[in-house]
Amino acid sequence: MADFRSDTVTQPSLAMKERMFSAALGDDVFNDDPTTLELQSVAAKLLGFEAALFAPSGTQTNLIAMMSHCQRGDEAIVGQQWHTYKWEGGGMAVLGSIQPQPLELQADGSLALSDIAAAIKPDDPHFARTRLIVIENSVGGKVLPLSYMRDVAALAKDTGLNCHIDGARLMNAAVALAAQHQLTPLQMARELCQGYDSVSLCLSKGLGCPVGSLLLGSNAFIARAKRVRKMLGGGMRQTGMLAAAGLYALEHNITRLADDHDNCRRLAEGLTALAAQLPALRGKLTALPVQTNILFTDVELQLAELLLPYLAERGIKLTGSNYQSAKGDIKRLRWVCHLNISSDDIARTLQAVTEFADQV
Numbered sequence: 001m002a003d004f005r006s007d008t009v010t011q012p013s014l015a016m017k018e019r020m021f022s023a024a025l026g027d028d029v030f031n032d033d034p035t036t037l038e039l040q041s042v043a044a045k046l047l048g049f050e051a052a053l054f055a056p057s058g059t060q061t062n063l064i065a066m067m068s069h070c071q072r073g074d075e076a077i078v079g080q081q082w083h084t085y086k087w088e089g090g091g092m093a094v095l096g097s098i099q100p101q102p103l104e105l106q107a108d109g110s111l112a113l114s115d116i117a118a119a120i121k122p123d124d125p126h127f128a129r130t131r132l133i134v135i136e137n138s139v140g141g142k143v144l145p146l147s148y149m150r151d152v153a154a155l156a157k158d159t160g161l162n163c164h165i166d167g168a169r170l171m172n173a174a175v176a177l178a179a180q181h182q183l184t185p186l187q188m189a190r191e192l193c194q195g196y197d198s199v200s201l202c203l204s205k206g207l208g209c210p211v212g213s214l215l216l217g218s219n220a221f222i223a224r225a226k227r228v229r230k231m232l233g234g235g236m237r238q239t240g241m242l243a244a245a246g247l248y249a250l251e252h253n254i255t256r257l258a259d260d261h262d263n264c265r266r267l268a269e270g271l272t273a274l275a276a277q278l279p280a281l282r283g284k285l286t287a288l289p290v291q292t293n294i295l296f297t298d299v300e301l302q303l304a305e306l307l308l309p310y311l312a313e314r315g316i317k318l319t320g321s322n323y324q325s326a327k328g329d330i331k332r333l334r335w336v337c338h339l340n341i342s343s344d345d346i347a348r349t350l351q352a353v354t355e356f357a358d359q360v
């Protein structure tokens, strides 16, 4: 069984469950759940913010952030493909009355600085008031470099805007960048956040928690965020059970993300080698470059429609979406590596693809 559909499918380990089981509990809406308070203060310190807030999901921490930065009728600059714009049910518009200003992504996953600057509206009653820039890192498995993150923060500062990082997978970006900056992953994460007004961080993806996301910011921002969380129904009670998992994850599951990146790279290299060797795959399967834990492969549509059920029968699950290219109809398959995918799973998956190609 190898479930590549998402890093959200991770199961809490026994050690994580033991930490949850023995957590000291209170009522977090009364602000007296000791384990949640501890998680929030540990996370804030780790990432260099004054305060943090625990919430049920990354969708909610992003929405809380956008609603805490923006008033009704304000505008947030986002990426066309970003989670905050495309994958959150339009929450910022529906629930926040915030106008999204989506921009096309560059090939590296960034928003061009010139596009951001051009999208900032002048102070004129015709326009929504531009208030916020949202940046996603990592984005579709791609890492935005530190210099770019700094440039966006500087642009926001120069133009009087707030800036938020959708850092659902920020730790994957930090792990990928740390070595080249000679920093630890946590130091790197802190550097990536510097100059930003807020960051959301998912605990329930590669970090391996069953539930939860953190929002980080200044004391004043988190005080506003707390009211918005309550309004959205995200105020929970004995959250120490969940926060304990978060504490365990911050202590044990960050540096190990490098294993997921290694597995993902080996999967990409293995599939590339198979596509070169096996006639059934030649010219029909292309692995895109891997930077973190997410691999995309473009597979000729008819072949993909045989491959997916073949793999599913062998317990190998993944997702894909169709598109048309100059070469014809393609299914882009998404393979997400995480702490419940082992190097043996990678070997087994490559073996299954080999067997598929031999019989197709």
Ligand SMILES: *Cc1c(COP(=O)(O)O)cnc(C)c1O
Pocket: 056, 057, 058, 059, 060, 062, 083, 084, 136, 166, 168, 169, 202, 204, 205, 213
């Ligand atoms: C997963 C994800 C989120 C939050 O998702 P939830 O499932 O609501 O926790 C936010 N942003 C990005 C980029 C994500 O990948």
